[in-house]
Amino acid sequence: MRNARRRGAPPSPSPAAVPQSQYLDEVVARLEPWGFTADATLAAVSICRDELTQHLIAAVTQRWGPTFALGGLGGMPTLGRTGWGACLAHVPDTVERGRLLVIGATHIGIGPHGSPGQNLRHGQGDATPTCGALCALLASWGEHPTAGPDHSGLTDDEAQLLRRLVEAELDTDPRGIVDLTVAATHAVEVEMMAQLDALDPWDRIDVAVFTGIQVHLDGVEDRLLGVGATLRGAGGTRTTLG
Numbered sequence: 001m002r003n004a005r006r007r008g009a010p011p012s013p014s015p016a017a018v019p020q021s022q023y024l025d026e027v028v029a030r031l032e033p034w035g036f037t038a039d040a041t042l043a044a045v046s047i048c049r050d051e052l053t054q055h056l057i058a059a060v061t062q063r064w065g066p067t068f069a070l071g072g073l074g075g076m077p078t079l080g081r082t083g084w085g086a087c088l089a090h091v092p093d094t095v096e097r098g099r100l101l102v103i104g105a106t107h108i109g110i111g112p113h114g115s116p117g118q119n120l121r122h123g124q125g126d127a128t129p130t131c132g133a134l135c136a137l138l139a140s141w142g143e144h145p146t147a148g149p150d151h152s153g154l155t156d157d158e159a160q161l162l163r164r165l166v167e168a169e170l171d172t173d174p175r176g177i178v179d180l181t182v183a184a185t186h187a188v189e190v191e192m193m194a195q196l197d198a199l200d201p202w203d204r205i206d207v208a209v210f211t212g213i214q215v216h217l218d219g220v221e222d223r224l225l226g227v228g229a230t231l232r233g234a235g236g237t238r239t240t241l242g
């Protein structure tokens, strides 16, 4: 299904992209009136597997405790029904309604010369793609794996899911990695909401879903460009968190 919700601001430079710690402090403040205290909340994070993304885990853990891992390539939630079953079973249950905080983010690098889509990594002499999965998708846009079983000994299920969900966000070819990253971020949000609705946990817990784009700038704290902030309450009702 094509989705018209796309085309946000580019990830950087942008006045809306703030240091990751500042972004999370703002999430704390926005959720405070809704009872998302550390005691009542399990935090779950859907980010890409890239090592550059992983600082977010520690920063979220500092504020809400250890996190449940939802994500696969490109930040898509790939844990499936069994994984979600474990996650939901870990939400605090000593309060009337437990809270689940979901943070879903794609990511993009800004390389040594300011070019989007790459970073100079630890111990390497040349910049490499960030996000590697989205750059690979861009490079192979329009191509599709042949149908049928894969006998290569190494399937590529996450990359294929990423391709399918991002393609559903775009009516035209992406103009570049920034365009594709924005589309992927909306795909993360759409897919996250769809998976939560399939789980139908609304009789027991409240869920806050924050989505955005991690921006890696070599040598400084990651930036985070917030895209979505939604509270799902009883019955799955949606409240935009301003």
Ligand SMILES: [Zn+2]
Pocket (backbone or CB within 6 Å): 048, 049, 050, 073, 074, 107, 130, 131, 132, 133, 134
């Ligand atoms: Zn990545």
